[in-house]
Amino acid sequence: MRKRYIKVCLLIALGLIGQSCSDFLDKEPLGKETEETYFNDPNNAVLAVNAIYDVTGWEEGPGYNNNGVGANLEWMYGDVMSDDAEKGSTTNDFQALQELKDWTANSANDIAKGLWSNAFAGIYRANNVLKNLEKANISASLKDRLTGEATFLRAYFYFYLARVYGGVPLFTEPVKPSEYTTTKRATLGETFKFIEDDLKKAATLLPEKSEYSPADLGRATKGAANAYLARLIAYEIGTDNTAKHTWQDVYDVTSTIIASGQYSLTANYAEIQEDEGENNVESIFEIQEAESTNSWGAIKIGTSSNIFQNNRSTWGWGFNNPTTSLVAEFENGDPRKAVTVYTKGDVVLGTKVEDILYPSGNMTNYLNRKAAIVKPSEGKEAGQNIRKIRYADVILLKAEAAANTGKEQEARDLVNQIRTRAKNATAPKGSKEGSMTYDALVVSSGTLPLVGTSVTGKALLEAIWHERRVEFGMEALRFWDLVRTGRYLSALTATRRVACEKHTIKDGVVNPVPVLPIPLNEQQSWGLAQNPGY
Secondary structure, eight states: OGGGTTHHHHHHHHHHHSSOOHHHHHSOOSSSOOHHHHTTSHHHHHHHHHHHHHHHTOSSBOOGGGOOBOOOOTHHHHTTTTTTEEEESSTTTTHHHHHHHHTOOOTTOHHHHHHHHHHHHHHHHHHHHHHHHTTOOSOHHHHHHHHHHHHHHHHHHHHHHHHHHSSOOOOSSOOOGGGTTTOOOOOHHHHHHHHHHHHHHHHHHSOOGGGSOGGGTTSOOHHHHHHHHHHHHHHHHHSOOTTOOOHHHHHHHHHHHHHTTOOOOOSOGGGTTSGGGTTOTTEEEEEOOOOBOOOSOSSOSSBOHHHHHSOTTTTSOOEEEEOHHHHHHSOTTOTHHHHHEEOTTOEETTEEOOOOOTTTTOSSSOEEGGGOSOOOOTTSBBOOOEEEEEHHHHHHHHHHHHHTTTOHHHHHHHHHHHHHHHHTOOOOTTOSTTOOSOOOOOOOTTSSOOOOTTOOHHHHHHHHHHHHHHHSTTSSOHHHHHHHTTOHHHHSOHHHHHHHHTTEEOTTOSSOEEOOOOOHHHHHHHTOOOOTTO
């Protein structure tokens, strides 16, 4: 499935599993195939599941009444809404993104509308597939796998929604017209329970990564379901823990992933985000992308993410500028700093960066090096896969769980695996003018020292949180980490904190949970209670 080649075939499947289309329905049927019989062909069943994956890569969407919605990518929440990044670009460009940063967004915000629209489109497709797979006359092994993939993807979309909006309407079947005004909004705890059940079911049905053929690399796996389950439980523990989870639960799930032997750390940290790092030994789940000649539009094969984030003075639009706070978080000599950020005077892709238009087109004097992998052809979508969860996250989640359950030496050992890998990294590929090689670094013996036995208690947790920040810098995780650990509000400027506090769930939660507005059209059409302060 790598590189979303499936898109060429999706039109067949979308005719059966997409939303309403009056022109299609008004035509006389040209054959005998129906939605029910369609899934009796194994190839068709696979195509239908591929169509759910397709939605994970939408960076825009068809939107309400097919009028389209604005661009939305996870870094717009995970990076920009945190202390790791500013909006970037010119002051007046893409104000919807600045509204998220400042907590001044309202229910008409295009980014928030886009996520809601796209995620529920994915959920609709997943439910339609699950309904039809139950009756499909295909092999039991394929049916189980496809059911696992669709269930995982439904959980993926719901987890995304829950972290941005809180509790949402929960559907296990395609939405019926009779449900349009009768479906109630679930609580955040109920939504988490729904996601958890899906992930656990998916984990029982999905194969391990090694059990897929090379052609299917990139599909959801047992490891992906368990990794998202560990991430979900950690998020529940710090937000709405109605399920009364403990850190032992996270420890057990991450231990299962590690014991599977399916994953390991990429030897060279600098390689992870490069083309050759796609779907590698560290990859647990990533969105498959491919360069295409498509013009900008709602349903894409490739991504505009790296174009959004790269140098405005050359081939990018200059958004998502890493902050000086993130840059300062890196210890002296940490090779991950050069892999994560770049500035004027650095060499990127073998070319010296002469200017990043600071301050007219950049807010911090830094750009995201992890997005500067390859320059796409002008007018095309880029083929850089979007890493969603990797093995290093599992290791650091287990470290956090170990630290919280009295296994402090194990926690230190796990963190030190990450630090040792980082210490041995090369410079980013193309760090010398005219060259696109990985060049060795001279790293002093004192660089990234191991976390020792004197680091204990709260200091050990802070060491783990520090490691998460520098390991996953500019990978759209920071916002969620700050929220679940109760540090988000204190990381905001005073003005932003006052604005954010108006939009947080405070009752029945461990730490305040900031939420964005439900799109006005959806809130009114479904009769949903709006989020606090909107």
